[in-house]
Amino acid sequence: MATSNDLLIKQRSVNKCLAAEGCSAANVHARMKTVYGEMCISDCAVRKWVRIFKREDPRETILCSGRPLSASVTAHGENVDCMIRANQRVKQKEIANAVGILKERVHHIVTTVLGYRRVSACWVPR
Template identity: 85%
Template sequence: MCISDCAVRKWVRTFKGEDPRETIQRDRKRSGRPLSASVTAHREKVDCMIRANRRVKQKEIANAVGIPKERVHHIVTTVLGYRKVSARWVPRQLTVEMKAQRKDMCTQQQLSTVFILA
């Protein structure tokens, strides 16, 4: 079964806007809830809650802020860049202090292994 040429031509005219009666298919304002869960205010609230309690659950954040759990997950993982490690939210990027601390720990471990082997 295939579509007739006449139907295809009608669709082309409709979507190009040549027939003023049929230009209803263009995007219009739609009723419904706007996407407001990723607003800066919500991001700040979520970030403050995580900084206050690193073991806070996404469901608790969603209830406190008043947005869906899926949006909380998006804000926490994608926007703020946190991930779960041992039931805690941890930032994905290391700060300068964290990098310096890691470097110090690695050099201390290397020195202790050198003394043990010698």
């Protein structure tokens, strides 16, 4: 069975296709309701997405939902570790700007994944 996120992405793609064909929001929602039944997104959401899709070029619209998965631990862990080994006094904000991820993700990688802690403004292994 598909997860709710997968179902939402599928419904947005159907919404995108029907909006590109020039269907009205009410028509799109009615057609989606016959296919998805109770699992169909609301009329308000359909109208919102039809407005977005009609404004943009349909070939360039991104359909994924939720946060981007750019701050994966495995991809950035080595970069963060190299920065800390090069300068133990480096700040989390400097790491976040250099790597391009949020400061909270840097904190998670440094403390939980790499096992460092702050002692006298220096990162040291636990």
